[in-house]
Amino acid sequence: MAYPAAVRDAWRAELAGIREKGIFKDERFIHSPQAARITVEYPAGAPLKEVVNLCANNYLGLSSHPAVVAAAHRALDERGYGMSSVRFICGTQDVHRALEEKLTAFLGTEDTILFASCLDANAGVFEAILGPEDVMISDRLVHASIVDGIRLCKAMHDTYKHCDMAHLEEKLREHQDKRVRVVITDGVFSMDGDMAPLDEIVALAEQYRALVFLDDSHATGFIGRTGRGVHERFGVMGKIDILTTTLGKALGGASGGCVSGRKEIVDLCRQRARPYLFSNAVPPPIAASAIAVLDILSATTARRDALEANAAFWRAGLKDAGFVIKDGDSPIVPVMLFNAKLAQEVARDLYDEGVYVVGFFFPVVAAGQARIRTQLSADHDIPMLERALEAFKKVGAKHGILGLDKKGIIEKYGL
């Protein structure tokens, strides 16, 4: 072992630099199941406090739902705790195949392959199917795990301005000489809460003979009339060639992800995707609970309907109160503060008022685009959200930002 003092000091200095900038991320300990209301220890050692949670990806309130927990218990008894194997050696149970079939039916695709996470799915899929004669054309705001997957792949890559269809068309035209063109986008963009215009993307892809890749992690289960995702919402189900999504958000929130889409693409992932070949199988209780989740969502749209109503109420409330929010039509509602320190301070003050939110800043979002990302859940109710709005108004007034536009906030706090 050699851990030279000079190296230790260099890393300590880096950490100190992060703290100095006011962008150090520390964790808060939650002493209750994930829910709309949680019990939190923050800072470490402080007395426990009950707060409204506005930053979970628990969109449908299924993370601690009794039917989901019960399904996990049952599978734990009947199929055990873990697989101690990758899928292709001795890690595939009947529940894995059943879940893959359910996901295929739910998402309206040809086939599905599970991964340990959607990060793994995104990291593995491009390399498994594309080579140097191909091109990946991605929206500039796609999730970090897609960026990683693109970096691991030998195909050429190019980007287009966020949701800018004219720019995408220009790029598609430029790359007509490639074997395969893949347009790559998130469905709902996780930091902005806006949606890719998937109908237009599919039309362009047809016109310029390109495949469409969609990461619907922040949409599966609740966007679209029956919650199938952004492809349902824009009337293009069946036209998505590669769809990745996560079990780690709306669909129970434990872990796991998948690549769903054209059969040959899924088959190639089973043969070649490195995170699939070299990482352990999804544990049986998680696979079984995900099946229970899909059964709930296929039987009723009550949860996505409640989520939609909550999101509409919350957006309107924040707007009326005079906050700058990113427009959109999803349960992700970013409150723009632009300045990283301000975002941190507002988040801290909101915690004192009983509202749990987190500030996001560079490098998670672009510099000068700091924000508090609020996320709604079907488990919130209107009285809960009304109280949270009062807290936002109080803290907004304290910092003098109510009614200010982008320019006003930047003039007051800088970037």
Next chain:
Amino acid sequence: MKELILDYIKREYLDADDAGDAPLTADTPLISSGIVDSFSMVSLKRFLEKQYAIRIPDEEATPQAFDTVTSIVGLVARHLPKTGA
């Protein structure tokens, strides 16, 4: 050359709602300021290679070398065929 490259950067990387921000000059930091993310830099590299019929080796296409139009012009100049030789 400066103007041409600046023009391309404006078209390729700036959005309509950036118009009110400080104007882009040859010395505006591009990558370290976040105007161009290092991931999207590839199209700028391809533009330069095509426009000036040169090849920029990957190891020279660093975020530092691409950080301002001035340094990009320097990089391109090093790869242009020497005239009059």
